[in-house]
Amino acid sequence: xxxxxxxxxxxxxxxxxxxxxxxxxxxxxxxxxxxxxxxxxxxxxxxxxxxxxxxxxxxxxxxxxxxxxxxxxxxxxxxxxxxxxxxxxxxxxxxxxxxxxxxxxxxxxxxxxxxxxxxxxxxxxxxxxxxxxxxxxxxxxxxxxxxxxxxxxxxxxxxxxxxxxxxx
Amino acid sequence: xxxxxxxxxxxxxxxxxxxxxxxxxxxxxxxxxxxxxxxxxxxxxxxxxxxxxxxxxxxxxxxxxxxxxxxxxxxxxxxxxxxxxxxxxxxxxxxxxxxxxxxxxxxxxxxxxxxxxxxxxxxxxxxxxxxxxxxxxxxxxxxxxxxxxxxxxxxxxxxxxxxxxxxxxxxxxxxxxxxxxxxxxxxxxxxxxxxxxxxxxxxxxxxxxxxxxxxxxxxxxxxxxxxxxxxxxxxxxxxxxxxxxxxxxxxxxxxxxxxxxxxxxxxxxxxxxxxxxxxxxxxxxxxxxxxxxxxxxxxxxxxxxxxxxxxxxxxxxxxxxxxxxxxxxxxxxxxxxxxxxxxxxxxxxxxxxxxxxxxxxxxxxxxxxxxxxxxxxxx
Numbered sequence: 001x002x003x004x005x006x007x008x009x010x011x012x013x014x015x016x017x018x019x020x021x022x023x024x025x026x027x028x029x030x031x032x033x034x035x036x037x038x039x040x041x042x043x044x045x046x047x048x049x050x051x052x053x054x055x056x057x058x059x060x061x062x063x064x065x066x067x068x069x070x071x072x073x074x075x076x077x078x079x080x081x082x083x084x085x086x087x088x089x090x091x092x093x094x095x096x097x098x099x100x101x102x103x104x105x106x107x108x109x110x111x112x113x114x115x116x117x118x119x120x121x122x123x124x125x126x127x128x129x130x131x132x133x134x135x136x137x138x139x140x141x142x143x144x145x146x147x148x149x150x151x152x153x154x155x156x157x158x159x160x161x162x163x164x165x166x167x168x
Numbered sequence: 169x170x171x172x173x174x175x176x177x178x179x180x181x182x183x184x185x186x187x188x189x190x191x192x193x194x195x196x197x198x199x200x201x202x203x204x205x206x207x208x209x210x211x212x213x214x215x216x217x218x219x220x221x222x223x224x225x226x227x228x229x230x231x232x233x234x235x236x237x238x239x240x241x242x243x244x245x246x247x248x249x250x251x252x253x254x255x256x257x258x259x260x261x262x263x264x265x266x267x268x269x270x271x272x273x274x275x276x277x278x279x280x281x282x283x284x285x286x287x288x289x290x291x292x293x294x295x296x297x298x299x300x301x302x303x304x305x306x307x308x309x310x311x312x313x314x315x316x317x318x319x320x321x322x323x324x325x326x327x328x329x330x331x332x333x334x335x336x337x338x339x340x341x342x343x344x345x346x347x348x349x350x351x352x353x354x355x356x357x358x359x360x361x362x363x364x365x366x367x368x369x370x371x372x373x374x375x376x377x378x379x380x381x382x383x384x385x386x387x388x389x390x391x392x393x394x395x396x397x398x399x400x401x402x403x404x405x406x407x408x409x410x411x412x413x414x415x416x417x418x419x420x421x422x423x424x425x426x427x428x429x430x431x432x433x434x435x436x437x438x439x440x441x442x443x444x445x446x447x448x449x450x451x452x453x454x455x456x457x458x459x460x461x462x463x464x465x466x467x468x469x470x471x472x473x474x475x476x477x478x479x480x481x482x483x484x485x486x487x488x489x490x491x492x493x494x495x496x497x498x499x500x501x502x503x504x505x506x507x508x509x510x511x512x513x514x515x516x517x518x519x520x521x522x523x524x525x526x527x528x529x530x531x532x533x534x535x536x537x538x539x540x541x542x543x544x545x546x547x
Contacts, residue, residue: 009195013198035190035191043198046198126185
């Protein structure tokens with residue numbers, strides 16, 4: 001790529017980096033891993049920059065890479081994917097100490113969901129994607145998004161992690 | 169506080185995720201990795217072109233035995249540099265190919281992944297796994313006309329000798345890094361013929377590689393003098409999916425039982441005729457991701473090599489919307505397998521298995537084909 005295209009890519013990445021990392025964090029509960037996933041997505045975007053820059057929705061392309069890359073990771077290391085209750089060493093900027101417990105339990109509850117349900121929750125309820133947009137990212141039908149999100153919400157409603165006085 | 173409705177969930181997710189503070193965007197690293205991916209893409213595109221040319225020559229019988237492997241180069245020289253016992257600067261292998269310098273380097277930031285470029289292979293130190301006793305575990309990669317072997321060896325292995333097509337022998341001494349003992353080498357494509365492991369001064373095991381598009385894949389390690397299986401390699405599928413030409417093959421031989429696709433292969437270590445496959449078993453799969461780094465629109469493609477019952481000649485997939493795809497099952501050394509590549513949509517709604525006389529043997533619901541959400545990569 002020429003210097004102009006590199007500069008264009010740099011602007012593109014700077015503008016989307018934080019949101020993509022946050023998506024990765026919602027899927028993994030691990031900031032370092034989330035940054036790795038986001039970097040992978042941008043590296044692939046760079047490799048296909050001509051196609052990505054002309055795409056109607058380059059954000060959907062990036063999100064799909066992050067979601068699928070994390071699926072791959074789960075497959076590779078699934079033996080080690082055991083919830084321990086230990087949280088990433090992360091205190092987000094702007095987070096009040098009294099919010100920490102609430103955040104810890106929410107991410108734990110998210111991580112306890114099956115991967116498809118968790119991805120549906122983060123895409124639908126944090127990124128506010130429509131069901132159609134979520135289906136495009138997940139590579140499934142709109143009906144499947146509805147059922148995944150519905151099941152996830154039902155589980156979160158009854159999650160002992162989120163009940164008052166539940167386990168930290 | 170429990171979550172009672174969608175609005176509350178949105179609020180709490182927003183508080184959680186909007187509060188995450190990532191580090192600065194690593195643009196230069198993404199660009200570097202992106203350039204590495206483009207190198208691999210170029211290789212994938214070249215492999216696809218080779219398939220199209222080969223297919224044009226044998227259209228009436230597309231699934232013939234694989235006989236189009238290019239020959240190894242006649243004149244080349246490879247050297248290996250002695251590195252000492254510990255990796256300095258992450259370098260676990262170095263040397264020359266002709267006048268070019270090759271290197272294999274560990275870079276923790278790559279985790280369990282690798283990036284390959286001309287004459288340089290860089291892998292995360294989590295790429296290797298501990299090898300016990302006298303075991304050797306090698307993996308391969310390639311860029312342009314160079315192939316790399318990287319792996320770990322057990323504490324009892326003193327060296328690994330790599331034999332090349334020109335008769336040269338490269339002695340690899342294990343290098344310690346990240347708590348593992350590594351060996352690594354580079355050579356021109358199609359030139360690696362054999363690996364021999366040594367315990368002390370004695371030969372312990374040897375391995376003949378499976379050649380996957382010219383890249384040597386080591387799987388089965390044989391005792392000195394042990395012959396292994398006689399070699400048979402057959403194409404088990406080929407086609408085009410959304411502009412990406414693909415082909416699949418199964419090779420049985422002293423390397424074991426290997427199934428290969430356009431961008432990877434899987435091998436079972438075995439020294440006996442492999443009747444161990446059960447019908448429906450995925451021998452090799454690259455499911456639920458891009459079919460190839462070579463491009464195309466099929467990000468949700470499901471592809472691979474699958475074992476079928478021994479009396480099945482063809483499998484027909486029926487798709488939602490009325491489409492059909494007939495897949496031929498090929499007999500290879502006591503197994504019957506087929507190669508396939510399908511898009512994520514339309515969904516497979518029925519499978520029909522036919523025998524040698526065209527009789528319907530079995531029909532299924534199509535469950536398990538394609539990439540239902542959440543299944544992840546099978547590979």
